[in-house]
Structure formats: C-alpha cells, structure tokens
Amino acid sequence: MKNFNGQVLFLDRADINTDEIIPARYLTEITKEALKPFLLEDLKFEGFDPQRDITGKQVIVTRSNFGCGSSREHAPWALEVNDINLVIGESFARIFRQNMFNCGMMAVELPPADIERLFSEFSGKPAMIETDLANNRFIVRADGKETVFDFSISGYDRALVEAGGWVDFADAKY
Amino acid sequence: MGKTVAEKIFDAHFVDNPFGDIHVIRLDAVFCHEITTPVAINDLVSRGKDRVFDPSRIKAVIDHVTPAKDSKTALQGKIIRDWARRNQIKDFFDIGRNGVCHAIFPEKGFVRPGYTIIMGDSHTCTHGAFGAFAAGVGTTDLEVGILKGVCAFQYPKTIRIDITGRLQPGVYAKDVILSIIGRLGVNGATNKVIEFAGPVVADMSMEARMTLCNMAIEAGGTCGICYPDRHTVEYLWPFVKDEYASKEEALADFQKFIPDADAVYDAEMTIDVSDLSPQVTYGFKPDTVKPVSEMSGAPVDQVYIGSCTNGRIEDLRVAAEVLKDKKINESLRGVVSPATPAIFQQALDEGIIKIFMDAGFCVTNPTCGACLGMSNGVLAEGEVCASTTNRNFFGRMGKGGMVHLMSPATAAATAVAGHIVNSSLFKG
Known part of the structure; x- marks a missing residue:
C-alpha cells in the first residue's frame, strides 16, 4: 500500500480542474516522473504558489468537485510522483476519483462541516494527517494536539487500495 | 419497476457486482x-501482457496532436501506431485518415444503440447520442478495457431532462447545453447519466444530439443519452443495412434501449427552450453562462471553430452562412478545423471551405489540438478566444489565455464583428 500520511497542503477553492492539476501541454510526456515539476502549475488563487507550497506535502485538503474536467490520469500521476497519495475533499469529479483508486491512491470525501473545520482550524498552520485505514479515521496533528475525523470508504475502494490498483485486481479476477 | 436507458444497458452487459452497486460490465467497444493510451500500452508491455481482448472491438486514432509537432508527440504516435499493427487493430486511423475521435468513430458506424463504450477521454459521453452508454475513463480503466474488455462503474443513476418548446432560428444545441450546464452547475450531474428527452431532442439531427451529449461531462455527468429513433436509424443505416430486413426492423431493435414508462429517475426536469437566446460563457467554468446579448462587444483575439463539440458539417454550414461574402475583422484571427476528413471533403464539395478562406480563416487539418492548447491555435498569455469547443478553464487553450464558449453561428459573427456579438441568424 502507498503512504497516506504527511503534511497537509490546503487548497481553498472549489472545482479545481485537471487542467489546473496538470496542464495539457505536459500530456506529451509518456512517463509519470516527467510530470513532477508541473503539478498545479496553472492553479491560480490568492495565497497559493505551487513553487513554494507543494514541497514537503503529502496530503491535499480541498473543497468540492476536485478533479473536474479532463479524464487525464496524468492528474493522479502528477500527485503520485510528488509523493501525494491522498486528497481529502468535500466531493470529487467521477473520473478523477476513480483514477485515484485505480492507482491505489485515495480520494476521500468528508462532510462539508468537517471540511470547513479542517480549513478554519488548521489552514495556514503546519498540520500533519495520519490515516488509520483499519479504523476509517484521519488523525490531524497541529499545535501539539490531535483531532480525529471519521471517514467512510466502500469495500471496492478499499480493495483497490489494498490491491495497489485496478489492473492487478481485474487481471486476477476477469 | 421500470428501467432507465442506462439501467437497461448495464443489465444487458452485466459481468459481476463484486461490491454491491459496483457493476463490472462487458464492453462493446474501447476507443x-x-x-492517454501510450502509458497503458507501455504498462501492458512491461507486465508481459501486450495483447487486446478483441482487436475488432478496439478503435484507435491519432487526433490530439497531428501531424506530430515535436519528437515527444511523434513518439506518442509511434507507440499507438506500432501497438495497433502488432495487435491487428484494423480500425486504426493514422494521419491522412484521422479525425477528432468523437466525430470520426460515430461517422464510421462504430457506435450503436445499447452499446457500452469507454475511452481515455472525458468527452466520450458524446456517443450517448446514439442511445449508448459511453463514458470517459482514465488510463488504468482503459488498460483493463483493452486487456479484458470490461470496466467497473457504479450502477447508474439518471437525471432526465425533457426539452420542450421550439428553438428560435439562430439558436442551436450548443446554446441549449450551455444553458443546461448553467442551471445544473459543473457538478450538478456528477456520477449520473443525463437522458435528454422531449420534442426538441426528437427533432434534432444526430450531429446536434452529439453536441448536446458531448458537454454532459461539463456538468459532471457520466454520459448523456438520447433515445434511438428514426434519425438514429437513418444515420446508421449504411452500416446496419445487412443486419436488418428493413428500417422498421432496425428501429424496433434499437428501441429496446428507450426507457420504460415507469423508469425511476434520480431527478427530472423540464426546460422550455422557446425563449432561449444564444448563450456564451463569461468565466473560467462551463457553468458561467449568459446570453450573448449581455456580452456584446467583449474583445476577442482569436475565433476557433472546430472540436468534438462543434466541428461537424452542420456546424461548418451554419458558420459559413454567417461568413458568406464577409471578411473577418482585422483585429483578430480565425482558425477552423473540420473534425474529420469526410467532413473536410464535404465542406470542400459544398463550397464551405472557400467561404472560410475568402473570409480570412486559416483552415487546419482535423485535430483536437487547439481546444486543449496543445497545437494548431494555441493562445498567448492574456489572449481571449471565442470558441466552439467545450471547456473554458483558465489556460485551457494556452497558458494564461481565456476562452468564451459559444455556438458556431455566434463564433462566426464574432469573427466578422471583431468582438462578441449575436449572429444575424438570430432575430430575437
């Protein structure tokens, strides 16, 4: 299984699309590693600078409809090669969400109130998230204290995470 | 309990439901x-599984950057070309025969009512115009589809939209779908299929239905679906005439894939389009939509007519009607890309290409290039494009560029005026 723990990158905007996650001009690459320097290059909003903010982060916390637009799996790959395997948001676009689990990564939805709390209490501070997959909970560590958020994950999504992705799962079964 | 179109298709293709409402379905075609295919091909090769589930059910094309613009895109073309040869994929469309995937595959008769189709391209939802379930997927789903001929989806929920009234002259399927996306929002249909029903859709050509279904994804929808009818039979007849004794028989067979009267929907809405005027996007999301009249005068650097949304012959005809005997404004540049070689040829035969060239448009070969800022019409930073494409994300057609989505009629009128404006075909 991949790593689902680490420092949090807060992206406080809804509808972040896959063109913003990895612009189409980099889709000419045929290796995942080549995408690494370009993650979130076209994402523009106040207070965010990809060059400054991505380094050292392993988890993204964001708003609703993350990953909308193009089906490009280059979006999860660009995250993966930057060691980001977990995105927590209010909701996800279907294809992006499936692509994440298909790669053995996680796109986990939390209720709007929990997302709001994550932003209001932890955004702007060094915050660390630990994923307790066995007990379906995230442990957020910041300011020397711990806060727990419960999440749910379907049997299918869990199986993909544990199998390391859909190719191995499907190849063994169909 | 009755079934929706997507439920009927899923049940007819059922393979397994390993986790409750996750259905693994058999695929009729993988595009x-x-x-998005080379990484899947390379992964299959590295796994020692360089094979395909059925070469006759795989259709492949080079369309996003063609002709290759550099060594990297040349290599992408080479990988898919070599793979198609190795695996005896007969329906591979290389340069000279290639066109925009969602235009050329229907044109070749590869989409039929009731089919299940996936492609590593979000606008695969276009093919639902034929009463098929067609969904965009990522490279991993594509890879499994190529190898095993199956894909997993959540059992579909459906929103039914009845489109009633009568479209005014100069108002098109593009205006209807922009208006619908404006109402639904960019995630209003996430994880759902949209059935487009009602008399306005029944009157639409297959080309217009493809425009409608093409943008279902811009509201988050998995697939847009129109009901198979006489238009569907007429369009597909050259491809199916040996399979059916008559068009009546084909129609009866196709109409296995219309919804039951007591089908259960996640949501139902009715939209009367009688008062709809031409629409345009003003922001950086496809749901930021308003009437063209409210954007009149907005400056534009480039006009682009083409793509899987609006690069078909009907679209070019409408644009040519607006452009005939006119010149595009000196303040901007015009680019038109007929979506397939057959459309290009037809446009030549009808004198449409001459009208575009006389007006001052650059006519490019069929390609997706400009729509996603990869080639053949990329914007410079700060530039604005009036475009018949499907996405207006910031930088979509070139880093730092802005896109206003609109119909071919509005785009053509904008090219002549030098700024956004309604076409004279709209009298409202």
Missing part, C-alpha cells in the same frame, strides 16, 4: 487516442 483509444495517442495521448
């Missing part, structure tokens, strides 16, 4: 292009 491939050179941007």
Whole structure:
C-alpha cells in the first residue's frame, strides 16, 4: 500500500480542474516522473504558489468537485510522483476519483462541516494527517494536539487500495 | 419497476457486482487516442501482457496532436501506431485518415444503440447520442478495457431532462447545453447519466444530439443519452443495412434501449427552450453562462471553430452562412478545423471551405489540438478566444489565455464583428 500520511497542503477553492492539476501541454510526456515539476502549475488563487507550497506535502485538503474536467490520469500521476497519495475533499469529479483508486491512491470525501473545520482550524498552520485505514479515521496533528475525523470508504475502494490498483485486481479476477 | 436507458444497458452487459452497486460490465467497444493510451500500452508491455481482448472491438486514432509537432508527440504516435499493427487493430486511423475521435468513430458506424463504450477521454459521453452508454475513463480503466474488455462503474443513476418548446432560428444545441450546464452547475450531474428527452431532442439531427451529449461531462455527468429513433436509424443505416430486413426492423431493435414508462429517475426536469437566446460563457467554468446579448462587444483575439463539440458539417454550414461574402475583422484571427476528413471533403464539395478562406480563416487539418492548447491555435498569455469547443478553464487553450464558449453561428459573427456579438441568424 502507498503512504497516506504527511503534511497537509490546503487548497481553498472549489472545482479545481485537471487542467489546473496538470496542464495539457505536459500530456506529451509518456512517463509519470516527467510530470513532477508541473503539478498545479496553472492553479491560480490568492495565497497559493505551487513553487513554494507543494514541497514537503503529502496530503491535499480541498473543497468540492476536485478533479473536474479532463479524464487525464496524468492528474493522479502528477500527485503520485510528488509523493501525494491522498486528497481529502468535500466531493470529487467521477473520473478523477476513480483514477485515484485505480492507482491505489485515495480520494476521500468528508462532510462539508468537517471540511470547513479542517480549513478554519488548521489552514495556514503546519498540520500533519495520519490515516488509520483499519479504523476509517484521519488523525490531524497541529499545535501539539490531535483531532480525529471519521471517514467512510466502500469495500471496492478499499480493495483497490489494498490491491495497489485496478489492473492487478481485474487481471486476477476477469 | 421500470428501467432507465442506462439501467437497461448495464443489465444487458452485466459481468459481476463484486461490491454491491459496483457493476463490472462487458464492453462493446474501447476507443483509444495517442495521448492517454501510450502509458497503458507501455504498462501492458512491461507486465508481459501486450495483447487486446478483441482487436475488432478496439478503435484507435491519432487526433490530439497531428501531424506530430515535436519528437515527444511523434513518439506518442509511434507507440499507438506500432501497438495497433502488432495487435491487428484494423480500425486504426493514422494521419491522412484521422479525425477528432468523437466525430470520426460515430461517422464510421462504430457506435450503436445499447452499446457500452469507454475511452481515455472525458468527452466520450458524446456517443450517448446514439442511445449508448459511453463514458470517459482514465488510463488504468482503459488498460483493463483493452486487456479484458470490461470496466467497473457504479450502477447508474439518471437525471432526465425533457426539452420542450421550439428553438428560435439562430439558436442551436450548443446554446441549449450551455444553458443546461448553467442551471445544473459543473457538478450538478456528477456520477449520473443525463437522458435528454422531449420534442426538441426528437427533432434534432444526430450531429446536434452529439453536441448536446458531448458537454454532459461539463456538468459532471457520466454520459448523456438520447433515445434511438428514426434519425438514429437513418444515420446508421449504411452500416446496419445487412443486419436488418428493413428500417422498421432496425428501429424496433434499437428501441429496446428507450426507457420504460415507469423508469425511476434520480431527478427530472423540464426546460422550455422557446425563449432561449444564444448563450456564451463569461468565466473560467462551463457553468458561467449568459446570453450573448449581455456580452456584446467583449474583445476577442482569436475565433476557433472546430472540436468534438462543434466541428461537424452542420456546424461548418451554419458558420459559413454567417461568413458568406464577409471578411473577418482585422483585429483578430480565425482558425477552423473540420473534425474529420469526410467532413473536410464535404465542406470542400459544398463550397464551405472557400467561404472560410475568402473570409480570412486559416483552415487546419482535423485535430483536437487547439481546444486543449496543445497545437494548431494555441493562445498567448492574456489572449481571449471565442470558441466552439467545450471547456473554458483558465489556460485551457494556452497558458494564461481565456476562452468564451459559444455556438458556431455566434463564433462566426464574432469573427466578422471583431468582438462578441449575436449572429444575424438570430432575430430575437
């Protein structure tokens, strides 16, 4: 299984699309590693600078409809090669969400109130998230204290995470 | 309990439901292009599984960057070309025969009512115009589809939209779908199929239905679906005439895939389009939509007519009607890309290409290039494009560029005026 723990990158905007996650001009690459320097290059909003903010982060916390637009799996790959395997948001676009689990990564939805709390209490501070997959909970560590958020994950999504992705799962079964 | 179109298709293709409402379904076709397929091919090769489940059910094309613009895109083309040869994929469309995937595959008769189709391209939802379930997927789903001929989806929920009234002259399927996306929002249909029903859709050509279904994804929808009818039979007849004794028989067979009267929907809405005027996007999301009249005068640097949304012959005809005997404004540049070689040829035969060239448009070969800022019409930073494409994300057609989505009629009128404006075909 991949790593689902680490420092949090807060992206406080809804509808972040896959063109913003990895612009189409980099889709000419045929290796995942080549995408690494370009993650979130076209994402523009106040207070965010990809060059400054991505380094050292392993988890993204964001708003609703993350990953909308193009089906490009280059979006999860660009995250993966930057060691980001977990995105927590209010909701996800279907294809992006499936692509994440298909790669053995996680796109986990939390209720709007929990997302709001994550932003209001932890955004702007060094915050660390630990994923307790066995007990379906995230442990957020910041300011020397711990806060727990419960999440749910379907049997299918869990199986993909544990199998390391859909190719191995499907190849063994169909 | 009655079934929706997507439920009927899912039940007819059922393989397994390993986790409750996750259904693994058998695929009738897997479509491939050179941007999202090479990584799947390379992975299959590295796994020692360089094979395909059925070469006759795989259709492949080079369309996103063609002709290749550099060594990297040349290599992407080479990977898919070599793979198609190795695996005896007969329906591979290389340069000279290639066109925009969602235009050329229907044109070749590869989409039928009741089919299940995936492609590593979000606008695969276009093919629902034929009463098929067609969904965009990522490269991993594509890879499994190529190898095993199956894909997993959540059992579909459906929103039914009845489109009633009568479209005014100069108002098109593009205006209807922009208006619908404006109402639903960019995630209003996430994880759902949209059935487009009602008299306005029944009157639409297959080309217009493809425009409608093409943008279902811009509201988050998995697939847009129109009901198979006489238009569907007429369009597909050259491809199916040996399979049916008559068009009546084909129609009866196709109409296995219309919804039951007591089908259960996640949501139902009715939209009367009688008062709808031409629409345009003003922001950086496809749901930021308003009437063209409210954007009149907005400056534009480039006009682009083409793409899987609006690069078909009907679209070019409408644009040419607006452009005939006119010149595009000196303040901007015009680019038109007929979506397939057959459309290009037809446009030549009808004198449409001459009208575009006389007006001052650059006519490019069929390609997706400009729509996603990869080639053949990329914007410079700060530039604005009036475009018949499907996405207006910031930088979509070139880093730092802005896109206003609109119909071919509005785009053509904008090219002549030098700024956004309604076409004279709209009298409202």
